[in-house]
Amino acid sequence: MAADVPAALELLRAGTLTLHGRLTDASNAALYCSVTLDGVSALCVYKPVRGERPLWDFPDGTLAGREVAAYEVAAATGWALIPPTVLREGPFGTGMVQIWVEPDPKAAPLLALQDPSGPEAGWLPIIEAEVGEGRTALLVHLDDQRLRRLAVVDAVLNNADRKGGHLLPAADGRIYGIDHGVTFAVPGKLRTLLWGWARQPLTGEAVEMLERLRGELAGPLGERLRPHLTEAEVTATRERVGGLLHSARHPVPSQEWPSIPWPPV
Template sequence: MTLPDPDVGSGELDLIAPIPTASNGTYLATIEGIPVVYKPVSGEQQLWDFPDGPLAHREMAAYLVSEALGWGVVPRTWLRDGPLGAGMVQLWREPDPEQDPVDLVSSDAVPDKGWRHVLTAQDSRHGTVVLIHEDSPALRRMAVFDVVVNNADRKGGHILAMPDGHRYGVDHGLTFHVQRKLRTVLWGWLGEELDDEEIAGVEHLRLSLGAGLGQALSGLLSAPEIVALDERCQGLLSEHRFPAPDGRMPATPWPLF
């Protein structure tokens, strides 16, 4: 499902229903019969640690960075007016309900291969549970993307597993802070070296920041936030490996899903 004609994205936006699991005002809507997610700025809750600019702008900036990396992590996203005012609109992607790229399993049910361990904890009945995620190129690229945009809220439910193996990431309002705020469930490659494709994607992003991407982001983020974005890219290209958590911040979001 695509929106090949940019004019389609500006067609009449019809609300279908609110999405009750979202913390901010989020709606399932359609544009000429095509399902989309609509997040009006008027439905955003003010956050003390993300006070600058609407979250919708950060969602749009995350999409532009995803496109510059060339990995298609974020579904097509744009800004426009709607029934509840200006906001972010994103193409709806229906995940495969049979796939769980991130899972919480008992300690005796951890798969032998194809999965990465993130953390071990006790459940309410004092049993041992393990947070795991799949060991796939698509999820590795998402983890690199999260480092670059400084994603403070990569929950398991923010990863959409598509039937063809592609993985989309959604809900990127808590991104691009100048301080390091990376909170994610994708810590399974901690300290490992980036591969050639991942390095090439970050290099291309840095080049794009010096061209049209930097100009586009200047209308969405503050100048210090864009500088911090470039510095995170430099850090990855200097170290060539997945970073460790910052000890001053929680390493994972809560809830995890």
């Protein structure tokens, strides 16, 4: 269903939500649901605003809207990196509702621990990690075009929480990113595991996408973001796009704040 975007959005917006349980490993209230419309059903995640835990660095009650804004930006890239997502009323009030993506159990791993002398061919380094008893290993991620695209989008979103568990390889061959509640802050907060391309030139397709995105942020996309973000946050998003185009390179980890989310996976 995630791949059929128009049908998924219609289902999410107008369907009837049925609750089945709570995802207990989520830091905020995340409810496992199904949504049904005209005999068509799909699984989804519903995150009501009232279940959001207050954060010191993000305004209260804004995380659901930020998830929807992240989807709007990702959809505008044309890369289909975030599952269809809407803001709507549900059993516990207004919240974000997103199509459920089941990870493919047969998919190759996206992250690995390797010998500190690595990385092995086809992998890129993230950080050296302690693995116990004084031993270290190199945490690496796959050198994969799908992840590289997501790294660019995360830089635009100013994603402060790109954990390994937020990367879902699907059976259709796509990789989806989820959990985008802590995005779009005005100050730089990029925390991610996808640092393997740091300092490398952006690909031609990334530059082309960012040029297009800059124009859309000044027009229709910017208008779609304003119900969910402040004017300063929309402006900062355009400025991040401009900064990426000016440098034409992937960003590097900051020395002023943690660059790796915790826990990383």
